[in-house]
Amino acid sequence: MADSSACVARVVRVDRGAVLLLPAGADAATAGDPSGSPAPAAGGAPLAGAVARAAPLPPDLDSTSSPSPVRVALDRDGLVPDADGARHVPTVGDYVLTGTRADGGTTLLELLPRRTVLVRDSAGGTARTQALAANVDVVLVAEHLAPEPEPGRIERLLMLAWRSGARPVVVLTKADLVADGARSAAQVAAVAPGVDVHVVSATAGTGLEPLRALLSPGITVVIVGTSGAGKSTLLNALVGRELMATGALRADGKGRHTTTHRELVVLDSGAVLIDTPGLRAVGVVGGEDAVGAAFADITALAERCRFNDCAHDREPGCAVQAALESGELSARRFDSWRRVAREAAWQARRADHRLAAAETALWKQRAASHRRQMRAR
Numbered sequence: 091m092a093d094s095s096a097c098v099a100r101v102v103r104v105d106r107g108a109v110l111l112l113p114a115g116a117d118a119a120t121a122g123d124p125s126g127s128p129a130p131a132a133g134g135a136p137l138a139g140a141v142a143r144a145a146p147l148p149p150d151l152d153s154t155s156s157p158s159p160v161r162v163a164l165d166r167d168g169l170v171p172d173a174d175g176a177r178h179v180p181t182v183g184d185y186v187l188t189g190t191r192a193d194g195g196t197t198l199l200e201l202l203p204r205r206t207v208l209v210r211d212s213a214g215g216t217a218r219t220q221a222l223a224a225n226v227d228v229v230l231v232a233e234h235l236a237p238e239p240e241p242g243r244i245e246r247l248l249m250l251a252w253r254s255g256a257r258p259v260v261v262l263t264k265a266d267l268v269a270d271g272a273r274s275a276a277q278v279a280a281v282a283p284g285v286d287v288h289v290v291s292a293t294a295g296t297g298l299e300p301l302r303a304l305l306s307p308g309i310t311v312v313i314v315g316t317s318g319a320g321k322s323t324l325l326n327a328l329v330g331r332e333l334m335a336t337g338a339l340r341a342d343g344k345g346r347h348t349t350t351h352r353e354l355v356v357l358d359s360g361a362v363l364i365d366t367p368g369l370r371a372v373g374v375v376g377g378e379d380a381v382g383a384a385f386a387d388i389t390a391l392a393e394r395c396r397f398n399d400c401a402h403d404r405e406p407g408c409a410v411q412a413a414l415e416s417g418e419l420s421a422r423r424f425d426s427w428r429r430v431a432r433e434a435a436w437q438a439r440r441a442d443h444r445l446a447a448a449e450t451a452l453w454k455q456r457a458a459s460h461r462r463q464m465r466a467r
């Protein structure tokens with residue numbers, strides 16, 4: 091499918107009918123070069139570093155300029171085929187193979203496999219999911235300390251993060267507005283088992299070092315959180331310059347600027363940052379694994395129940411009920427877990443059902459074509 095001149099590029103932004111791509115240079119992976127796999131195993135050095143290094147800067151430009159992305163039109167349906175011909179909606183962070191037309195223009199050839207992908211349910215409760223970002227290593231879950239953090243929202247965002255395959259990290263923002271950020275952090279840590287929780291103030295510049303340390307070459311970091319969580323402000327503070335428009339009032343008095351699209355930015359360090367618009371209703375898409383990870387504390391408790399099929403209701407020897415009684419587990423978190431676990435089970439059943447329906451349709455199609463062949467004879 092790919093011609094010999096195929097190159098790997100990364101999707102920086104998706105517009106209507108087109109994508110912005112950062113092309114990889116001579117040192118980056120090319121098609122047919124197995125060592126240049128764009129989908130490295132977790133922990134491997136992703137291509138982003140190569141993309142960042144790919145375009146040497148002209149000497150008259152300072153080090154803060156990045157190579158400019160190339161705009162490439164999508165097919166009419168707005169989709170990009172993968173190696174098997176299945177067509178996908180491209181998303182920020184995707185790696186694609188590009189080719190060169192006779193007139194020198196760039197064409198999109200193929201979507202490369204996604205190592206990780208952040209997805210959510212599309213609005214309206216349809217069966218569709220929307221890919222928010224692909225090939226990310228770290229998902230920063232941002233939540234403000236003032237107003238008070240909402241544990242339920244953090245739980246949902248953590249499920250989204252766990253489900254992506256990337257590593258979640260919680261960032262509690264606006265520490266300058268509260269007296270005791272550490273106390274809130276301890277409460278939030280209780281709903282984020284296995285996840286680091288950081289307390290930061292982007293405006294005061296405190297607590298940023300551990301987050302800066304995440305921004306190593308080749309690492310892709312995406313930030314998610316409700317509108318006003320301080321995502322853009324935090325990213326700007328991490329980078330030390332204005333990358334993202336923030337919700338602060340604009341100097342010209344023309345109201346507020348908020349993030350309206352997802353965009354990938356390559357830092358001088360070679361790390362890649364993706365800002366996302368505020369996620370309002372995080373419809374959490376199934377994934378019993380994600381529930382298990384986000385609620386690892388309850389999963390561990392449930393393993394200690396006397397009965398394997400304990401419903402954690404009134405069964406004797408239920409470790410979950412015991413934890414509720416002792417106060418080790420909050421009723422709120424237990425309810426939260428029940429709700430998402432039910433949703434996950436429902437999603438799984440629905441996916442099975444869809445699969446079964448697709449299978450039936452395929453067999454009907456085959457049977458029909460078989461009948462046609464028989465008739466033709």
Ligand SMILES: Nc1nc2c(ncn2[C@@H]2O[C@H](COP(=O)(O)OP(=O)(O)OP(=O)(O)O)[C@@H](O)[C@H]2O)c(=O)[nH]1
Pocket residue numbers: 263264265266267290291292293294315316317318319320321322323324335336337338339347348349350366367368369
């Ligand atoms: N006091 C204080 N205010 C902050 C801090 N970080 C952000 N803010 C303010 O919070 C508001 C929202 O910040 P943004 O960075 O635009 O929030 P966002 O999460 O990117 O919002 P969306 O783009 O709508 O998703 C702005 O008025 C910021 O100035 C902080 O550390 N301390």
Ligand SMILES: [Zn+2]
Pocket residue numbers: 392395396400401402403405407408409410411
């Ligand atoms: Zn039980």
